[in-house]
Amino acid sequence: MATEQDSSYAQGFGQVSRTAGLIFRYLLLAATMFGIVTLAVLLVYVANDAIQPLTADAGWHLTFFLTLVLPTILVGGALYRRNREALKLGGMVVGALLVSLMFSGGVAIVFIDIIPPLTGFSYAVGLVVAVAGTVLLTKYERQIPFTARVAATGLLFFLSLFGVPGYFHSIPELVQKAPVVPTDWIILTLVLGGVTALVVGQYIARVREDNKAGLAAGASALVLTALGAIVGPLVGIDANALVVVTAVSFVPTAAYAGGSVITREELKPGLVFAATVIVGALVGAVAVDALGFAGPQAWTDWQFLTSSHSGSAENAGLYPAIGGSILLMVTVAALSFPLGVGAAVYLEEYAPDNRFTRFIDVNISNLAGVPSVVYGLLGLGVFVTYLGQATGTVLIGGATLALLILPIVIISSREAIRSVPNDMRQASYGMGATRWQTVRNVVLPEAFPGILTGTILALGRAIGETAPLIMIGAPNVLFNLPTELSSKVSAMPLQVYAWSSLFASEDFYTKAVPAGVVVLLAVLLAMNSIAIVLRNKYESET
Amino acid sequence: MSTDDLEADLTRNTENAPRELLTRSFFFLCAALSVVTTLSIVGLLITEASKFFSLTAPLMGVAGETANLVDFLTGTTWQIHSKEFGVMALISATLMVTFGSAIIALPLGVATAIYLSEYASPQARSLLKPALEILAGVPTVVYGFFALIYITPALRVVFPDIGTFNMLSASIVVGIMIIPMVASISEDAMSAVPDELRQAGYGMGATKFDVSTGIVVPAALSGIFSSFILALSRAIGETMAVTVAAGAQAKFLNPLNPASYLEGALPMTAAMVQLLTGDITGGGLAYRSLFAIGLVLFVITLIMNIISDFVARRYREVY
Numbered sequence: 001m002a003t004e005q006d007s008s009y010a011q012g013f014g015q016v017s018r019t020a021g022l023i024f025r026y027l028l029l030a031a032t033m034f035g036i037v038t039l040a041v042l043l044v045y046v047a048n049d050a051i052q053p054l055t056a057d058a059g060w061h062l063t064f065f066l067t068l069v070l071p072t073i074l075v076g077g078a079l080y081r082r083n084r085e086a087l088k089l090g091g092m093v094v095g096a097l098l099v100s101l102m103f104s105g106g107v108a109i110v111f112i113d114i115i116p117p118l119t120g121f122s123y124a125v126g127l128v129v130a131v132a133g134t135v136l137l138t139k140y141e142r143q144i145p146f147t148a149r150v151a152a153t154g155l156l157f158f159l160s161l162f163g164v165p166g167y168f169h170s171i172p173e174l175v176q177k178a179p180v181v182p183t184d185w186i187i188l189t190l191v192l193g194g195v196t197a198l199v200v201g202q203y204i205a206r207v208r209e210d211n212k213a214g215l216a217a218g219a220s221a222l223v224l225t226a227l228g229a230i231v232g233p234l235v236g237i238d239a240n241a242l243v244v245v246t247a248v249s250f251v252p253t254a255a256y257a258g259g260s261v262i263t264r265e266e267l268k269p270g271l272v273f274a275a276t277v278i279v280g281a282l283v284g285a286v287a288v289d290a291l292g293f294a295g296p297q298a299w300t301d302w303q304f305l306t307s308s309h310s311g312s313a314e315n316a317g318l319y320p321a322i323g324g325s326i327l328l329m330v331t332v333a334a335l336s337f338p339l340g341v342g343a344a345v346y347l348e349e350y351a352p353d354n355r356f357t358r359f360i361d362v363n364i365s366n367l368a369g370v371p372s373v374v375y376g377l378l379g380l381g382v383f384v385t386y387l388g389q390a391t392g393t394v395l396i397g398g399a400t401l402a403l404l405i406l407p408i409v410i411i412s413s414r415e416a417i418r419s420v421p422n423d424m425r426q427a428s429y430g431m432g433a434t435r436w437q438t439v440r441n442v443v444l445p446e447a448f449p450g451i452l453t454g455t456i457l458a459l460g461r462a463i464g465e466t467a468p469l470i471m472i473g474a475p476n477v478l479f480n481l482p483t484e485l486s487s488k489v490s491a492m493p494l495q496v497y498a499w500s501s502l503f504a505s506e507d508f509y510t511k512a513v514p515a516g517v518v519v520l521l522a523v524l525l526a527m528n529s530i531a532i533v534l535r536n537k538y539e540s541e542t
Numbered sequence: 543m544s545t546d547d548l549e550a551d552l553t554r555n556t557e558n559a560p561r562e563l564l565t566r567s568f569f570f571l572c573a574a575l576s577v578v579t580t581l582s583i584v585g586l587l588i589t590e591a592s593k594f595f596s597l598t599a600p601l602m603g604v605a606g607e608t609a610n611l612v613d614f615l616t617g618t619t620w621q622i623h624s625k626e627f628g629v630m631a632l633i634s635a636t637l638m639v640t641f642g643s644a645i646i647a648l649p650l651g652v653a654t655a656i657y658l659s660e661y662a663s664p665q666a667r668s669l670l671k672p673a674l675e676i677l678a679g680v681p682t683v684v685y686g687f688f689a690l691i692y693i694t695p696a697l698r699v700v701f702p703d704i705g706t707f708n709m710l711s712a713s714i715v716v717g718i719m720i721i722p723m724v725a726s727i728s729e730d731a732m733s734a735v736p737d738e739l740r741q742a743g744y745g746m747g748a749t750k751f752d753v754s755t756g757i758v759v760p761a762a763l764s765g766i767f768s769s770f771i772l773a774l775s776r777a778i779g780e781t782m783a784v785t786v787a788a789g790a791q792a793k794f795l796n797p798l799n800p801a802s803y804l805e806g807a808l809p810m811t812a813a814m815v816q817l818l819t820g821d822i823t824g825g826g827l828a829y830r831s832l833f834a835i836g837l838v839l840f841v842i843t844l845i846m847n848i849i850s851d852f853v854a855r856r857y858r859e860v861y
Contacts, residue, residue, distance in 0.1 A: 021751040025661055031653030032662075035721045036673045039680065042688045146560045342572030350569055362851070364576050369772065369847040370840065371779025373811050374583060377836045380818075381586040403579055410576070429549060434556040436565040464681025467781040470815050493683045493782070500687050500786055502819075509691055517684050528679060532672065 043521070049514035051298040060293040067287060068280035075276045083269055089260055090273030092533075097253045097278065099526045104248035105305075106326050111188065112240050114323060114483050121187040122172035123161065129171055130160040185229040185239045192247040193225030200255040207259045221251045299515035308479045309495070313507040318516055321495035323481040324394070325463055325523075328491055331398025332405065332462050337455055339402070340409030341444075344451075347410075348417040349439055368407035375404040376471025384472060391473030395485040400468045405458040412454025416447040449538035456531040460524055466493040476502055492520045587840055590833035607827045614834065620792035620808065622817070622828050629838060630794060635709065635807035637797040639784055642713025643720060643777045648770055650717075651724025652759075655766070658725065659732035660754045678722040685715040686786025694787070707789030707806030715783050720773040727772065731765020732758050764857035768850040775846035779839065781811040790816055810839050 048054075053061075079087040111120055133156045137149055144152070163170030175181070182190070197218040205214020225247045232242035261268050288295065307317030343364075351357040379400030383389045389396050420443050428438040444451075469491055476498035478490035496516040499508045556562055592598035596608035609627045617628020654674070658667055689711035697711060698704050735758050743753040759766070789806025792813065796802055808816065817832050 018749075021749050024751045024754075025657075028653045028657035028661060031650045032657045032670060032674075034650055035654075035677050035718045036670075038718055039677055042692055045692050046688070150564070339572045339575060342569045343576060346566075346569035346573040350566055351573070360573055360577060363580050365851070366844060366847050367576055367580060369775055369779075369843060370583065371781065371811065371843055373779065373781045373814055374587075374836055374840050374843075377814070377833060378579070378583050378586060381590060381833070382582055406576065406579070425549070429552040434559065434562055435549075435553045436562050439565075460679060464679075464683070466681070466683045467785075467811070467815060470818055473818070476819070493681050496687065497683045497782060497786065500683075500690065513687055513691075517687060520681060520684065524679060524681070528676075
């Protein structure tokens with residue numbers, strides 16, 4: 001018996017069958033690809049329904065093939081063989097332009113339609129005054145005790161932003177009542193263009209290591225933004241809208257492209273690639289217009305993005321839902337970012353190793369597993385029933401979603417904080433820094449990119465959530481843009497749900513819903529790509 | 543531990559300065575908020591749900607209609623209009639989605655994890671992992687729409703008598719949705735298996751297939767098991783996909799009977815959304831039933847999370 005077995009082993013030795021291993025390997029690969037391929041097929045279907053590329057004229061496809069696709073392939077192919085890094089930069093510039101265009105659309109909704117420019121401007125002035133006062137106070141840091149300084153800062157912000165009714169006008173009030181107020185486009189240029197100029201100027205000053213160059217770059221950014229208002233009416237675009245798009249999209253993209261080329265000369269060919277794509281798309285658009293070729297009958301079109309719900313799928317639009325999603329995101333970010341980072345800092349930097357800390361720890365990981373619909377119940381029960389808030393407002397929607405993503409923000413922030421090397425902390429303590437000084441000057445700046453990545457990914461989760469919003473009573477149909485924290489809110493996924501359930505019909509299934517899904521996925525894709533780019537940059541730096 | 547003490551020593555003199563006190567209390571309050579959240583969820587669900595049952599309603603000082611606890615837990619008919627609250631009808635539908643998605647997600651997820659941790663080149667990994675993350679990142683309402691509009695018609699080719707709303711399509715999309723969860727947690731567990739074990743296997747003449755299935759998977763079993771439970775808990779709590787795709791008619795179906803997957807039913811989460819979209823008034827019996835279902839759902843997912851945590855801790859092989 002034993003000898004038989006031995007001989008069989010000896011015979012098999014040296015010629016192990018590879019079939020089983022190979023089959024196994026390809027089975028594993030197939031299993032890995034199953035979900036990805038299924039989703040890809042579904043995405044192709046929904047994109048086809050939403051955009052209907054086949055309804056365009058053949059000439060339309062041919063024109064764009066000649067002006068956009070062919071040059072892109074040629075230039076891209078040449079760069080791919082010679083200078084892959086440059087091609088990567090070119091791709092990044094095009095991607096940055098697309099993402100920032102989408103972002104500038106959101107900014108335009110907020111700063112033109114939701115907050116009237118004058119109101120925004122008056123609060124910006126109030127904020128600037130308060131911040132200037134605070135900076136002045138820090139000059140006398142040594143003379144004034146800390147508690148008095150905190151109280152004074154709080155009072156300063158309160159007085160300048162809200163005033164005391166009847167006694168003391170707040171600065172926003174004074175600005176709004178001023179006899180001469182700047183027009184909308186000047187305000188937008190000053191506020192948005194000013195912020196852009198500041199950021200761009202600092203960025204250029206850093207890469208050129210030259211403060212004058214930074215100043216020049218900042219000034220030209222401001223001038224370019226103002227130019228948007230002058231050029232806009234000439235080409236038939238609203239001046240305010242073009243100012244926002246210039247300040248938020250064009251100028252930062254140009255600064256990014258210029259800055260990368262300044263630091264690394266050899267990447268210059270990448271800009272040729274970016275120019276090929278952008279010019280190709282513009283030339284193609286002008287050409288099909290001139291030649292009279294009809295484009296695809298897309299359901300995701302300008303009309304869909306700018307109109308509100310309608311009983312017929314052709315006229316239905318997503319505008320109030322887009323505005324609602326933006327306001328929700330702002331509220332969620334404003335609530336969950338400080339709270340989540342604060343909790344992470346406490347657990348990583350302050351918490352003693354005791355039972356309560358361990359309890360918080362277990363508690364957070366369990367909260368991350370609570371179904372979103374239960375968070376919706378929490379919002380309904382606590383905010384609506386017990387605190388007596390109105391149902392379905394921006395504030396309680398944002399607060400509920402913020403609670404939902406808080407555990408995710410805490411967990412990812414903790415990971416980012418934990419990855420800060422301990423040596424840096426000890427160096428800071430060794431210099432005599434207190435715990436808060438170490439957190440503020442060492443830990444948070446080091447961990448910031450990681451925290452930001454985690455927060456953006458968590459916000460991406462929040463923007464796709466529907467169930468909590470339904471539970472807190474957000475309306476299924478909303479015709480007006482929410483303008484305040486207390487107005488009723490809709491959101492993109494909620495509108496998609498309403499169309500696919502309450503207005504269920506073949507028309508909505510094939511027109512409005514796919515169009516809404518495509519917009520929602522495009523926004524998510526933009527957010528995730530920002531997070532992934534941030535993460536890659538951060539990982540390659542450390 | 544020693545660094546902790548060192549830091550405490552270095553900051554002891556300043557720790558009660560007003561600025562330190564202020565910042566420390568702010569951070570503490572942020573961390574304590576998570577405890578407050580949990581307590582509010584538990585407190586809210588228990589108080590509201592106890593107003594629903596005739597057994598506990600008098601304790602809460604609630605008069606009016608109530609439901610019998612035993613009928614709620616064992617009843618198999620869910621009819622709001624005729625005041626029949628049998629949660630078993632909803633649980634059976636939730637179980638079906640869980641079973642159905644498990645059949646898809648567990649084998650595929652583990653296979654994905656084995657491929658990523660043992661076979662894939664670093665380049666393939668760097669492409670496949672973000673692609674898998676996208677699967678988990680698509681909003682669930684979009685998955686529901688996909689199931690309703692694209693998957694159900696495709697399934698009708700194979701099963702001609704499948705309903706417009708059916709459990710099969712819902713299970714498929716929920717399964718696809720939770721693959722990344724199984725895959726990433728299992729892969730973490732497999733990557734944690736030390737290379738010495740693999741090399742010992744190769745030294746004995748084992749093939750890659752033998753090493754993967756005979757050494758890595760058994761060594762990572764606790765992690766794989768905990769990923770299963772977490773993913774299933776996610777499937778149970780999944781809301782929008784099943785709300786859109788699984789239907790609106792509560793029905794008691796046998797989860798083990800394959801034919802019942804062609805019918806539509808109403809899982810717990812979908813029932814909650816349906817209760818809210820219908821016009822129920824605050825304080826009514828239907829409103830309170832919402833919290834009773836919520837409590838059942840919360841308890842089930844909490845128990846599963848705790849089991850998963852326990853398995854991962856207790857049975858982890860320490861190398």
